Amino acid sequence: MIRMSYSLQLAWLGIRRNPAIAGLIVLTLALGVGATMTALALFLLLSSDPLPDRSGQVYAVQIDSREAPAPTEDSTSPEPPDLIGMSDGLRLLDARRAQRQALMVNALFSIRSGQASKDGEIGLMATADLFPMFGVRFLYGGPWTAADEQARARVVVISAELNQTLFDGRNSVGETVEVNGETFRVAGISARWNPRPHFFLLSSFVYGDEGEQIFVPVQTANELGFSPVGQINCNGRSALNMQSPDPDRCRWLAYWVELESAAAVQSYRDYLLADSREQQALGRFERAPNVKLSTVNEWLEAHKVVPDDVRLGVWIAFSLFAVCLANAAGLLSAKFLRRSSEIGIRRALGATRRSVFVQYLAEAGLLGLLGSVCALPLVALGLWVIRQQPVAYAFMAEIDPWLFLELLVLAVLVTAVVGGLPAWRACRVAPAIQVKSL
Amino acid sequence: MDIQPILKALRHQKTAALLIAFEIALACAIICNATFLIVSRLERSQMLSGVAESELLRIRAASLDDDEDKMARIREDIAGLRGIPGVVSVTATQQVPFGQSSWNSGVRTSPDQQNSVVNATTYYDGGEMVSTFGLKLVAGRDFSPDEYYDFDDVASGAVTPSSIIITRTLANRLWPGEPPLNQAIYMGGSDPLRVIGVVETLVRPSIWDDSTAHDCMIFPTRGAPGTQYVLRVQGITPDAVIESATAKLKALQPNRIVRGAETFTQLREEYFRQDRVMAVLLMTVIAALLVVTALGIVGLASFWVQRRQRHIGIRRALGATRGNILRYFQLENFLIVSAGILAGMFAAYGINAWLMQHYELSRLPAYYLPIGALSLWLLGQLSVLHPALRATRVPPAMATRGG
Numbered sequence: 001m002i003r004m005s006y007s008l009q010l011a012w013l014g015i016r017r018n019p020a021i022a023g024l025i026v027l028t029l030a031l032g033v034g035a036t037m038t039a040l041a042l043f044l045l046l047s048s049d050p051l052p053d054r055s056g057q058v059y060a061v062q063i064d065s066r067e068a069p070a071p072t073e074d075s076t077s078p079e080p081p082d083l084i085g086m087s088d089g090l091r092l093l094d095a096r097r098a099q100r101q102a103l104m105v106n107a108l109f110s111i112r113s114g115q116a117s118k119d120g121e122i123g124l125m126a127t128a129d130l131f132p133m134f135g136v137r138f139l140y141g142g143p144w145t146a147a148d149e150q151a152r153a154r155v156v157v158i159s160a161e162l163n164q165t166l167f168d169g170r171n172s173v174g175e176t177v178e179v180n181g182e183t184f185r186v187a188g189i190s191a192r193w194n195p196r197p198h199f200f201l202l203s204s205f206v207y208g209d210e211g212e213q214i215f216v217p218v219q220t221a222n223e224l225g226f227s228p229v230g231q232i233n234c235n236g237r238s239a240l241n242m243q244s245p246d247p248d249r250c251r252w253l254a255y256w257v258e259l260e261s262a263a264a265v266q267s268y269r270d271y272l273l274a275d276s277r278e279q280q281a282l283g284r285f286e287r288a289p290n291v292k293l294s295t296v297n298e299w300l301e302a303h304k305v306v307p308d309d310v311r312l313g314v315w316i317a318f319s320l321f322a323v324c325l326a327n328a329a330g331l332l333s334a335k336f337l338r339r340s341s342e343i344g345i346r347r348a349l350g351a352t353r354r355s356v357f358v359q360y361l362a363e364a365g366l367l368g369l370l371g372s373v374c375a376l377p378l379v380a381l382g383l384w385v386i387r388q389q390p391v392a393y394a395f396m397a398e399i400d401p402w403l404f405l406e407l408l409v410l411a412v413l414v415t416a417v418v419g420g421l422p423a424w425r426a427c428r429v430a431p432a433i434q435v436k437s438l
Numbered sequence: 439m440d441i442q443p444i445l446k447a448l449r450h451q452k453t454a455a456l457l458i459a460f461e462i463a464l465a466c467a468i469i470c471n472a473t474f475l476i477v478s479r480l481e482r483s484q485m486l487s488g489v490a491e492s493e494l495l496r497i498r499a500a501s502l503d504d505d506e507d508k509m510a511r512i513r514e515d516i517a518g519l520r521g522i523p524g525v526v527s528v529t530a531t532q533q534v535p536f537g538q539s540s541w542n543s544g545v546r547t548s549p550d551q552q553n554s555v556v557n558a559t560t561y562y563d564g565g566e567m568v569s570t571f572g573l574k575l576v577a578g579r580d581f582s583p584d585e586y587y588d589f590d591d592v593a594s595g596a597v598t599p600s601s602i603i604i605t606r607t608l609a610n611r612l613w614p615g616e617p618p619l620n621q622a623i624y625m626g627g628s629d630p631l632r633v634i635g636v637v638e639t640l641v642r643p644s645i646w647d648d649s650t651a652h653d654c655m656i657f658p659t660r661g662a663p664g665t666q667y668v669l670r671v672q673g674i675t676p677d678a679v680i681e682s683a684t685a686k687l688k689a690l691q692p693n694r695i696v697r698g699a700e701t702f703t704q705l706r707e708e709y710f711r712q713d714r715v716m717a718v719l720l721m722t723v724i725a726a727l728l729v730v731t732a733l734g735i736v737g738l739a740s741f742w743v744q745r746r747q748r749h750i751g752i753r754r755a756l757g758a759t760r761g762n763i764l765r766y767f768q769l770e771n772f773l774i775v776s777a778g779i780l781a782g783m784f785a786a787y788g789i790n791a792w793l794m795q796h797y798e799l800s801r802l803p804a805y806y807l808p809i810g811a812l813s814l815w816l817l818g819q820l821s822v823l824h825p826a827l828r829a830t831r832v833p834p835a836m837a838t839r840g841g
Contacts, residue, residue: 020737020740021737021741024733024734024736024737027733028730028733028734031726031729031730032730035723035726108500108695108697110500110695119695119696120695120697120698181693307712308797309712309715309716312716312793312797313716313719316468316472316719316720316723317723319464319467319468320468320723320726320727320730322464323461323464323465323468323727323730323731324730326457326458326460326461326464326734327457327458327461327730327731327733327734329457330453330454330457330458330461330734330738331454331734331737331738331741333451333453333454333457334451334454334737334738334741334742335741337451337453337454338741338744338745389715389718421453425453
């Protein structure tokens with residue numbers, strides 16, 4: 001214990017002996033650590049889990065409802081399409097074979113209540129299980145019911161933000177709003193909800209700064225002819241009509257389910273295969289049964305949600321870090337070797353190699369710590385710069401203190417290891433020659 | 439000057455010299471690749487669109503597809519928009535250059551061809567597209583008014599399209615070396631579409647492969663789903679008519695949602711935003727890298743000068759001039775940096791090969807290597823200058839002092 005504090009004391013003296021070089025080392029390390037931390041923070045933010053706690057049991061469902069591949073089709077993708085059609089969706093939904101299941105698609109709505117109105121609000125046409133499955137919380141009221149869906153009831157869930165605009169934030173459950181010109185009853189007010197990335201409908205957008213503001217039962221919306229937005233793919237020559245897509249031949253909806261155990265996943269997959277076989281027997285599906293269940297993370301991975309540029313940025317930052325470390329190590333080695341005579345004396349007076357090594361390692365570690373601490377304002381600056389950039393994910397760039405701490409420890413360790421090389425050279429100095437030269 | 443003594447002296451500070459050389463090597467590799475990335479990104483963001491961007495405005499309203507009188511409404515909208523002061527022409531289409539969402543189709547050059555030859559994007563010209571966009575016809579002619587048909591009539595099979603205008607890139611891809619006019623292409627069925635005109639260039643709304651960015655076809659089709667309007671404005675800037683155009687569309691149909699208007703300058707900026715952000719980021723990294731490397735060289739060189747004061751003094755006492763001392767340190771730096779650059783060039787190609795595998799990058803052109811080398815030599819010499827000049831001021835009398 002005493003020896004450790006003595007080593008640290010000597011290290012501090014060593015740093016103060018040559019403040020210019022020490023300053024350079026700290027500055028270099030701060031730059032490297034700062035750049036790496038900024039890039040890594042952004043990378044981790046972008047690859048973060050949009051549904052913490054439950055992402056492992058929520059699955060995207062893919063079934064293959066495409067027309068038979070033409071004999072000439074040059075690339076038959078083995079992957080079933082991401083989206084499904086209304087008929088298939090409603091059939092799976094009504095079977096209720098998963099713990100929870102929801103069908104969903106984005107749409108733009110114009111909403112009015114008395115004098116207040118909002119145009120072009122992004123919303124979801126969905127089914128009721130979406131709320132508990134995706135962790136949407138409610139300020140007032142709650143989701144609509146399955147009975148509402150069956151009855152094609154005109155019920156709606158609006159966001160707290162929209163409730164603020166339309167009803168000044170009061171409990172508006174039971175009141176009516178006009179949605180695309182039709183009268184709806186408010187069933188619930190949802191708390192702020194904006195999973196990032198927007199994993200369940202990546203074709204609509206990937207990083208949004210607002211999230212959905214209104215939710216309408218998809219059956220009701222379908223009956224009223226509300227048009228979806230996003231991607232649509234159709235079999236055969238049916239026109240790509242986003243207004244009223246063909247429920248049998250077009251695909252534009254996402255289907256997600258919640259399955260609690262591996263056994264449930266297996267039996268659900270079996271159910272999907274049986275369903276596809278049945279549809280094939282009925283002549284509706286033209287391809288061999290091809291189904292897929294992906295967890296949220298598998299889904300994000302498969303869709304390359306983290307932009308390539310961010311990945312590249314992490315590599316660039318790490319190579320900058322490597323340059324900074326090489327630089328710091330070069331400076332450290334010069335600094336240590338300059339004190340060869342001092343080492344010689346300490347060794348001649350009986351200091352072991354180990355204690356000399358520990359002392360210099362402590363000095364390197366201390367410089368690493370100083371560098372990392374000085375990196376903090378640089379990280380803040382880097383993230384601020386990213387927030388100013390007009391890219392979709394920019395607003396997410398914030399400092400996470402735990403991440404910073406982890407990176408700080410990492411930086412100190414790496415610097416100490418890098419400092420180990422000059423420290424090792426320093427402790428090998430032969431005592432006699434150095435003493436003689438005095 | 440003889441480099442032998444320099445090498446000998448360097449052997450005494452192997453670690454530091456090697457570390458600096460390693461740093462230079464890394465810096466060289468990164469600078470070559472990063473500069474290449476910056477240049478490619480900036481070049482990409484300058485991609486030709488073929489349209490008169492500075493005079494165009496795109497405005498989108500909620501779709502009219504449910505409307506019984508869709509075609510009449512679109513005609514009304516176009517007439518209304520054309521009446522706005524400053525607007526010289528208006529076209530309706532379902533997609534615009536750099537507008538992200540696009541309609542694409544496989545194209546064949548003979549009816550019995552099994553596979554599509556190329557995939558091209560389809561622009562639906564709801565009237566006067568060529569003149570509104572400012573496209574340049576290099577062969578053939580524009581559509582005549584009687585050639586236009588309604589989208590719904592094609593969908594129902596009442597009309598069979600028979601003429602198209604294509605870009606020169608697409609023409610060259612389909613019939614290399616042949617005149618494209620009057621050639622036939624086939625899409626879904628066996629009905630030929632005759633090329634009646636060729637435009638110099640036009641870009642796709644969304645580009646996934648830069649080499650096919652200008653493969654476009656134009657059909658004389660009115661009233662496609664997702665119809666939007668493009669306004670050509672002269673005499674004032676396009677953003678000056680955003681408000682009046684929005685108000686006009688609202689006035690024509692009070693209940694509809696106007697989804698917003700963008701100038702084509704904005705569309706381009708948005709489309710290439712990511713590329714520009716990346717270029718700026720890379721420039722920052724290069725700057726940081728140069729600063730760090732320079733600081734390292736300055737620090738280490740000052741250090742060596744300090745350490746070798748006695749040695750310098752002896753040389754001065756033995757008759758070395760200040761110039762000799764200066765050149766000694768300059769040459770020493772040059773040797774270390776050159777070693778680093780040599781290793782760095784191999785590393786640069788290694789990194790480039792890796793990037794090519796993972797990020798769809800092309801091969802690093804060889805001329806980036808001398809650029810990287812030159813900048814680092816320059817950096818090295820500039821950084822060593824100050825410490826080396828300090829070395830020249832060491833008096834010969836230092837030789838007589840101990841330490």
